[in-house]
Amino acid sequence: xxxxxxxxxxxxxxxxxxxxxxxxxxxxxxxxxxxxxxxxxxxxxxxxxxxxxx
Amino acid sequence: xxxxxxxxxxxxxxxxxxxxxxxxxxxxxxxxxxxxxxxxxxxxxxxxxxxxxxxxxxxxxxxxxxxxxxxxxxxxxxxxxxxxxxxxxxxxxxxxxxxxxxxxxxxxxxxxxxxxxxxxxxxxxxxxxxxxxxxxxxxxxxxxxxxxxxxxxxxxxxxxxxxxxxxxxxxxxxxxxxxxxx
Numbered sequence: 341x342x343x344x345x346x347x348x349x350x351x352x353x354x355x356x357x358x359x360x361x362x363x364x365x366x367x368x369x370x371x372x373x374x375x376x377x378x379x380x381x382x383x384x385x386x387x388x389x390x391x392x393x394x
Numbered sequence: 395x396x397x398x399x400x401x402x403x404x405x406x407x408x409x410x411x412x413x414x415x416x417x418x419x420x421x422x423x424x425x426x427x428x429x430x431x432x433x434x435x436x437x438x439x440x441x442x443x444x445x446x447x448x449x450x451x452x453x454x455x456x457x458x459x460x461x462x463x464x465x466x467x468x469x470x471x472x473x474x475x476x477x478x479x480x481x482x483x484x485x486x487x488x489x490x491x492x493x494x495x496x497x498x499x500x501x502x503x504x505x506x507x508x509x510x511x512x513x514x515x516x517x518x519x520x521x522x523x524x525x526x527x528x529x530x531x532x533x534x535x536x537x538x539x540x541x542x543x544x545x546x547x548x549x550x551x552x553x554x555x556x557x558x559x560x561x562x563x564x565x566x567x568x569x570x571x572x573x574x575x576x
Binding site for chain 2: 343344345346348349350351352354355356357358359360361363364365366368370371372373374375376377378379
């Protein structure tokens with residue numbers, strides 16, 4: 341269990357566990373993949389309502 | 395920007411302008427994100443914000459290991475490979491992305507190029523590594539709380555005109571993290 345490249349170059353302390361990385365910057369609006377909007381399942385599909393009486 | 399506008403407008407950004415992001419703005423965004431709730435207010439999260447040369451070295455190191463076929467290494471647990479509806483969704487968004495990028499299903503070279511982009515953090519000028527305190531290892535609350543702060547962070551960034559993409563490739567070293575559908 342290691343992410344040696346990141347740990348080395350970012351100097352991540354041993355008492356920290358690496359969770360995820362987030363790329364961050366100003367969007368290039370001309371980059372085609374930036375226009376992609378991923379789909380979401382419906383609230384109905386995701387949710388169980390209990391005790392609502394309808 | 396109103397809440398709905400942020401939530402509904404945010405998308406994952408995989409192409410960036412090279413312009414630097416001011417440190418003060420990143421501090422503001424992290425400050426907003428840390429209003430996220432956490433279990434018993436433990437706030438297990440920490441951030442390493444990387445830019446410039448160290449980030450270039452990470453990109454180069456990730457790419458080198460990836461190309462050399464070094465087995466992946468990540469520090470969080472991964473379940474079994476996706477199947478059923480989860481696999482369908484994974485394939486669905488990959489198809490959307492490949493279609494937008496004009497990458498054909500059988501174009502191995504371009505697909506590989508796309509995977510390598512992921513390992514380069516999509517060439518973003520900044521990378522934020524979310525870590526948590528190792529003494530909390532083993533609790534499911536901890537990754538849950540890291541997810542909360544990360545969601546808040548990407549939305550705070552979007553509200554300031556900044557794009558993000560949450561990825562694992564940038565913080566691990568090899569392929570199966572980024573496995574793309576056949």
